[in-house]
Amino acid sequence: MKIVESAPNFSEGRNEEIVRQIIAQAEGVQDVWILDWSMDIDHNRSVVTLVGSPEPLLEALFRMTKKAMELIDLRTHKGEHPRMGATDVIPLVPVMNITMEECVELSKRLGKRIGDELNIPVFLYERSATAPHRENLADIRKGEFEGFFEKIKDPRWKPDFGPEEVHPTAGVTAVGAREYLIAFNVNLGTTRIEIAEKIAKAVRHISGGYRYVKAIAVDLKEKGMVQVSMNMTNYKKSPLFRVFETIKREAERYGVPVVGTEIIGMVPMQAMLEVAQFYLQLDDFDMNRIIESKILEILANKLKEVEQ
Amino acid sequence: MKIVESAPNFSEGRNEEIVRQIIAQAEGVQDVWILDWSMDIDHNRSVVTLVGSPEPLLEALFRMTKKAMELIDLRTHKGEHPRMGATDVIPLVPVMNITMEECVELSKRLGKRIGDELNIPVFLYERSATAPHRENLADIRKGEFEGFFEKIKDPRWKPDFGPEEVHPTAGVTAVGAREYLIAFNVNLGTTRIEIAEKIAKAVRHISGGYRYVKAIAVDLKEKGMVQVSMNMTNYKKSPLFRVFETIKREAERYGVPVVGTEIIGMVPMQAMLEVAQFYLQLDDFDMNRIIESKILEILANKLKEVEQ
Numbered sequence: 001m002k003i004v005e006s007a008p009n010f011s012e013g014r015n016e017e018i019v020r021q022i023i024a025q026a027e028g029v030q031d032v033w034i035l036d037w038s039m040d041i042d043h044n045r046s047v048v049t050l051v052g053s054p055e056p057l058l059e060a061l062f063r064m065t066k067k068a069m070e071l072i073d074l075r076t077h078k079g080e081h082p083r084m085g086a087t088d089v090i091p092l093v094p095v096m097n098i099t100m101e102e103c104v105e106l107s108k109r110l111g112k113r114i115g116d117e118l119n120i121p122v123f124l125y126e127r128s129a130t131a132p133h134r135e136n137l138a139d140i141r142k143g144e145f146e147g148f149f150e151k152i153k154d155p156r157w158k159p160d161f162g163p164e165e166v167h168p169t170a171g172v173t174a175v176g177a178r179e180y181l182i183a184f185n186v187n188l189g190t191t192r193i194e195i196a197e198k199i200a201k202a203v204r205h206i207s208g209g210y211r212y213v214k215a216i217a218v219d220l221k222e223k224g225m226v227q228v229s230m231n232m233t234n235y236k237k238s239p240l241f242r243v244f245e246t247i248k249r250e251a252e253r254y255g256v257p258v259v260g261t262e263i264i265g266m267v268p269m270q271a272m273l274e275v276a277q278f279y280l281q282l283d284d285f286d287m288n289r290i291i292e293s294k295i296l297e298i299l300a301n302k303l304k305e306v307e308q
Numbered sequence: 309m310k311i312v313e314s315a316p317n318f319s320e321g322r323n324e325e326i327v328r329q330i331i332a333q334a335e336g337v338q339d340v341w342i343l344d345w346s347m348d349i350d351h352n353r354s355v356v357t358l359v360g361s362p363e364p365l366l367e368a369l370f371r372m373t374k375k376a377m378e379l380i381d382l383r384t385h386k387g388e389h390p391r392m393g394a395t396d397v398i399p400l401v402p403v404m405n406i407t408m409e410e411c412v413e414l415s416k417r418l419g420k421r422i423g424d425e426l427n428i429p430v431f432l433y434e435r436s437a438t439a440p441h442r443e444n445l446a447d448i449r450k451g452e453f454e455g456f457f458e459k460i461k462d463p464r465w466k467p468d469f470g471p472e473e474v475h476p477t478a479g480v481t482a483v484g485a486r487e488y489l490i491a492f493n494v495n496l497g498t499t500r501i502e503i504a505e506k507i508a509k510a511v512r513h514i515s516g517g518y519r520y521v522k523a524i525a526v527d528l529k530e531k532g533m534v535q536v537s538m539n540m541t542n543y544k545k546s547p548l549f550r551v552f553e554t555i556k557r558e559a560e561r562y563g564v565p566v567v568g569t570e571i572i573g574m575v576p577m578q579a580m581l582e583v584a585q586f587y588l589q590l591d592d593f594d595m596n597r598i599i600e601s602k603i604l605e606i607l608a609n610k611l612k613e614v615e616q
Contacts, residue, residue, distance in 0.1 A: 003603065035602045051603060095599070244588055260591045266599045269577060275584035280552055283568045291403070291574045294343045295311065295359060296600055299607045306614050 003096035004103060005035075005051045006061055007181075007265050009088040010068050011077050013044040018071045023048055025063035031056040036266050042220055043229075044079025045088070047183070049266045051095060054102070058110050061090055065114055069170040074145045080218045081229075084141050084148055085120065085171035092177045096300065103177035104128045108160075111175040115162025118170075121152060122161040125176035130160055137174055138214060145171045182232040182271055183264035184240060185218075186247050189257040193219045196226035199250045203228070203243055210246075212238035225259065235271040241278040269293060311404040312411060313343075313359045314369055315489075315573055317396040318376050319385050321352040326379045331356055333371035339364040344574050350528055351537075352387025353396070355491070357574045359403060362410070366418050369398055373422055377478040382453045388526050389537075392449050392456055393428065393479035400485045404608060411485035412436045416468075419483040423470025428478050429460060430469040434486035438468055445482055446522060453479045490540040490579055491572035492548060493526075494555050497565045501527045504534035507558045511536070511551055518554075520546035533567065543579040549586040577601065 012018045019039055026032055032052035039046045050060065065087040072086035090110065092103045104127055111122040129135040133156065143151045148166045151157050158164060159172065166172055188196055196217035201207045204215035212234035218227040228247055232238060248258050270287055277285055287293045320326045327347055334340055340360035347354045358368065373395040380394035398418065400411045412435055419430040437443040441464060451459045456474045459465050466472060467480065474480055496504055504525035509515045512523035520542035526535040536555055540546060556566050578595055585593055595601045 005599065033602070033606050035599065036597065049599075051599070051606070095603070240588065258589055260589050262591055263593060263597065266597055266602070269598050269600045272584040272598065273580050275588055276580040279587040280548065280583055281566055281568050283570055285571060289344065289571065289574055290577050290580065291313065291343065291357075291359070292577045292600060292604055294341075294574070295403070296604045296607065298341050298359070299604065299611055303607055303611050303614065306611065 002054055002098040002102075003051050004054050004057050004098060004106065005049065005093040005095045005266075006057060006091060007047050007049045007093075008061060008064060008090045010046045010048070010064075010072065011044065011074060011079070011083045011086055011088055012068075012072050013040045013042075013046050013079060019046045021071060022064050022067045025067045026050055026060035029056050029060040029063070032060040038264060040081075040264065042079070042218065042222070043081035044077065045081050045083065047265045054098065054106055058106060058113075061110055062113055062117075065090070065120070065173065066118055069118055069120065069167070073169045074171045075169060077145070082138075082141050082144050083171075084145050085167075085173040086169070087120075087173045088141075089125070089137060089174045090176075091126070091181065092175075093180055094177070100127055100177055107175050107177045111161045114173060114175070115159065118167075119163055120167045120170050121159035121163055121165070121172040123157075123172060123174045124160045125174045126178035128176040131156075140174050148172055179234055180268050180271070182235050182240070182267055184230045184232050184243075185262045185264070186228045186230070186244065186258055187220070187223070187225045187260050187262070188227065188251055189259040190226060190254070191224055192254075192256075193217055193226050195251070195254050195256055196228050199247055200228050200230075202250050203230070203246055210238040210243055213243055235268075235274070239274050239278070240271060241275045310362055310406040310410075311359050312362050312365050312406060312414065313357065313401040313403045313574075314365060314399060315355050315357045315401075316369060316372060316398045318354050318356070318372075318380065319352065319382060319387070319391045319394055319396055320376075320380050321347045321349055321354050321387065327354045329379060330372050330375045333375045334358055334368035337364050337368040337371070340368040346572055348389075348572065350387070350526060350530070351389035352385065353389050353391065355573045362406065362414055366414060366421075369418055370421055370425075373398070373428070373481065374426055377426055377428065377475070381477045382479045383477060385453070390446075390449050390452050391479075392453050393475075393481040394477070395428075395481045396449075397433070397445060397482040398484075399434070399489065400483075401488055402485070408435055408485055415483050415485045419469045422481060422483070423467065426475075426478075427471050428475045429467035429471055429473070429480040431465075431480060431482045432468045433482045433484035436484035439464075448482050456480055487542055488576050488579070490543050490548065490575055492538045492540050492551075493570045493572070494536045494538070494552065494566055495528070495531070495533045495568050495570070496535065496559055497567040498534060498562075499532055500562075500564075501525055501534050503559070503562050503564055504536050507555055508536050510558050511538070511554055518546040518551055521551055543576075543582070547582050547586070548579060549583045
């Protein structure tokens with residue numbers, strides 16, 4: 001049984017009715033399961049995590065993208081998080097019995113269909129990118145929805161699929177295969193946004209920080225806090241505990257405490273296990289010692305047997 | 309699909325050939341899977357972790373107990389860990405789609421068979437115990453193999469199954485249903501055993517410590533270290549991180565560092581997740597956010613469907 005995971009991001013984090021209608025599109029597809037979904041009011045953004053067999057998953061993602069196009073109007077959208085499309089980004093992540101290469105192929109088929117049938121320009125990113133300057137999602141997203149009407153005319157930013165014109169209300173969408181991405185936010189006990197900005201700079205790759213960390217500062221006005229909001233694009237090589245300890249130490253320098261952290265969406269067991277191992281100083285330990293991990297393997301094998 | 313876990317302890321941790329022969333007994337049983345096994349030279353003890361459907365698992369455990377009886381002679385057994393039988397203890401732990409009550413029933417059937425067919429006295433412990441003073445494994449084991457020849461004459465220590473005489477070479481065995489038990493050892497950078505003893509006292513329940521912690525001091529002479537060796541009998545109520553932090557702090561008082569920790573056998577994901585959550589100061593998070601946990605649920609449901 002092949003399993004692919006996806007966590008599409010939609011540019012709506014305040015109107016629950018709209019988010020529910022988008023999710024409903026996936027609920028109607030067999031062999032696709034919604035694992036989790038969350039709305040973020042500050043970011044005005046929602047993330048739906050789903051897994052499934054490859055074909056049904058592509059169908060579900062297409063239907064959700066279509067519904068988001070119908071219900072979200074980027075001309076009136078505001079939020080803390082940069083965005084360029086009603087469906088902002090659709091990642092495809094290999095989870096079980098499927099390779100990264102197969103996921104790249106799947107991403108191209110999905111992108112083509114969104115371009116052809118919905119008239120939304122599609123950019124392939126990460127492992128699916130057709131040129132090195134298009135690998136990084138932040139580079140694609142630069143200028144956001146408003147800036148894309150000019151940006152798309154640049155030959156370097158010609159879409160991979162769909163029209164060469166921005167969709168008037170749904171913008172543009174990025175689709176790509178990638179490794180697990182963890183959205184990890186650290187809340188600081190201060191209202192001084194410049195401190196979050198300095199810390200974001202300290203940990204993120206582009207300004208000299210960790211290789212697989214993207215970070216921005218976010219002002220959580222309603223909570224009276226600021227946040228270092230991160231995408232951890234390879235938790236194996238830039239682990240959560242190391243980045244977290246660096247943030248704590250940098251915050252300390254300003255006399256600011258970490259008051260809590262959050263992870264948006266789902267997370268692979270391995271990422272949490274590595275955190276536990278680090279802090280417990282646990283030697284000689286790995287995923288094979290986690291009982292659920294072993295049972296998962298056993299059930300997958302058994303299911304394969306039964307289905308043959 | 310019902311899944312029960314068991315981690316029988318055998319009083320042999322030095323002769324690998326003997327341990328392999330015991331394990332081979334379980335390998336021949338369908339719908340039983342060996343997850344892990346480990347030998348501990350200092351403790352002279354091995355732990356095999358296996359899961360399976362209830363009936364096949366009982367069969368495998370019976371065969372292993374029989375083989376251990378044939379191959380292990382407690383009259384010549386020495387080790388750091390207290391012991392009373394060739395097969396010292398057989399826990400039954402509910403893992404999936406099965407209740408604690410069903411596991412209690414299973415433990416009684418297994419205990420009866422060991423008593424009747426192998427002539428080994430069996431004591432039901434933990435959730436299966438037939439009297440409050442027989443719940444705690446350490447209370448049953450008190451006096452160890454050598455002391456049991458007298459102890460068994462006390463009406464309070466009449467076996468639940470089998471003869472009222474200690475098996476001359478295989479001793480007595482405890483069988484019972486219980487919650488997950490985590491064997492967690494903390495190694496200290498000192499050869500002073502009295503420090504490990506003081507710390508074991510500080511964290512263990514009987515001397516005023518945490519409710520669900522059993523702890524002893526172990527001298528790891530070969531490694532030039534001492535160890536606080538613990539059984540965590542309810543990691544939800546006495547969590548690893550809290551006990552670990554207490555040990556670190558107490559060791560600090562003597563200027564002794566924690567040089568590493570180890571977990572013997574398997575561990576449930578939840579236990580590691582709680583550690584990660586504590587140290588990352590992670591809010592609003594639980595097992596449902598772990599992707600493998602969700603997929604496990606999905607596969608189990610699918611397997612059930614297919615098999616019907």
